Amino acid sequence: MTRSRGKIVRRHPHWIEWTTGLLSTALVATMTGMILYHGLTARDASPELSVTVTAQRPTAQGFEMSFIVANSGKKTAAGVPVTGRLLDGDRREVERREVTIDYVPAQSQVEGALRFSEDPGAYRLDINASGYSDP
Numbered sequence: 001m002t003r004s005r006g007k008i009v010r011r012h013p014h015w016i017e018w019t020t021g022l023l024s025t026a027l028v029a030t031m032t033g034m035i036l037y038h039g040l041t042a043r044d045a046s047p048e049l050s051v052t053v054t055a056q057r058p059t060a061q062g063f064e065m066s067f068i069v070a071n072s073g074k075k076t077a078a079g080v081p082v083t084g085r086l087l088d089g090d091r092r093e094v095e096r097r098e099v100t101i102d103y104v105p106a107q108s109q110v111e112g113a114l115r116f117s118e119d120p121g122a123y124r125l126d127i128n129a130s131g132y133s134d135p
Helices: 015-041
Strands: 002-004 007-009 049-059 062-071 077-088 092-104 108-116 124-129
Touching: 049 077, 049 124, 062 077, 062 092, 062 124, 077 108, 092 108
Parallel strands: none
Antiparallel strands: 002 007, 049 062, 062 108, 077 092, 077 124
């Protein structure tokens, strides 16, 4: 209602206002439902971590091996140690490096790198995520 020179004029909401209100309500309800669903189904889930080497390049200190840690699980992993080992043949370890990735969210990936003094191309590389903690 609005006043116009002493008269009360009733104004009915426009159809665009109703449509905007209904769409906003539906959007908020859908988002709330999705958050609740993911929160309830992720309780018993665990992170599913994998490590993929993306590049190798020489540096002033030796060689740098870039990698991606992917978490395809429904739960976030924290404090993920990534261990890289250069192996001569199947047994003898030539060099070992480790880096800890602070946080790998669920359904995402994080990039990192390990630096070796020996050339990783001359040896067999074993690289993996060796653990995690719950954030």
